[in-house]
Amino acid sequence: MDVIVENLPMYLDGVRVTLLICLYAAVLALVLGTLMASFRVSPLPPLRGAGASWVTIFRNCPLTVVLFFMAFGLPEIGLNGSYFWFGTVGLALYTSAFVCEALRSGINAVPAGQAEAARAVGLDFSQTLSLVVLPQAVRTVIPPLGNVYIAMIKNSAIVGAFGVGGDLFAVGTTLTSARGEAALPVLTGVVIGYLIITIPAGLLLGVVERKVAIAR
């Protein structure tokens, strides 16, 4: 296990890069996912179709294929960029489909009676939405959205497998392949690195879930 201690700065840097990829992808996926969710509940059929196609494409296509397309397809038409950005944007595109479905299920889960009751006591449209429907929708959405993001953190390892410099996965390949260290201790370190991100994230999600959960 000495190899972990000796290369601790490298591991910490790996955690930092992984978190950075996740942060950018999370924000971008939230923006895209919200946009697509609003498309999917919109009254206009073409928008609904566009949202549904987006979700079908990115939910059923392996992230690997999305990333390969970004990294090797886009340069063919003159779009060049770093693997870091190709990977992050690819991860965001893929995750946005799941974010969209989580948001949509949350909005759909608010019983129609809630809005009807709000309108019956004389709240107008914006009051109904902001005071009654959205607060409930947000609370139902937190558990599925949290799961989507934990899955995204784990998927970020695939981005690393595409040769993004310095993330946790890359630390594993650098130490085992380039420096010929024994795989077991090196990769145990990588696994620990991911666990110290994902397990607290899961626990935190559980706490938030209990705090905001609404019995239905």
Add this chain to the structure above:
Amino acid sequence: MTTQVLYEEPGPKAKRRSLFSSVGVGVVILAVLTWVLVTLGAQGQLTVEKWGPLIDPTNGTFGPLWNLLGQGLLNTLLAAALAVVLSLVLGTILALSRVTAARWYRWAVVGLIELLRGVPVVIAIFFASRVLPEFGVDLSLVWYLVIGLTAYNMVIIAEIVRAGILALPRGQAEAAYAVGMTRGQVLRTVLLPQAFRAMLPALISQLVVILKDTSLGFIIGYEDFVRQGQIIIQNLGNPIQTYIVIAIVFIVLNYALSRLAIWVEHRISHGRKAATDATAVEKEVAGD
């Protein structure tokens, strides 16, 4: 919830307005798609040289190319099938031991589940392919991939099965014990079949995940569908076209599987709630 409740029922004027905006939005979407096609065309990505080998059966390379891709697809399906069977068996064992076993043992199982659930599947595959050989376990590539996929998916399936068992009415187990069944019999003949039935849609959805994750075999050089695509790209220099075709195959396969899951779910809930809830289910499916 339908957004209908948030708004007034649209009158003739609002309906006209929404028709106009629908057409407007449709035109914008078509314009974007056209722009994408024109850009691709301008970059020479729509030529017969690039697409022909993939979609034109009269093309000389079409046959060998799809032979190669077909072999890759078979390899992908093989790895996925092995991983599914192994995950199902091990996941069920894990779930049962978590439900029934002594406390210390249960904590060990929970620990294992939490551990494996927190590890990215790509790391699990990489781990298997690098660490097992160090211990003298020399397997063919497909098994490293299968072991990695199984390590991750068996705990997911264990949780699905456990949720299925816990969701059953208590009376089921109580009645089975009351007629003198042993714990093993109760689980095997009463609880598990019902749990599997209830959880079938979730299990089918997990198949989609396994099928998608099989494409991670590229990191250990397993000759799956995506890897064969790379070989084609090296020879023909058409990454955009090949990846689009690969993506379409995956999307069609997985979309069919998810429709199957929805169909099964629909059937199960129909069976259970009989006529009383049929209309509600109908509505839900239509709103999907």
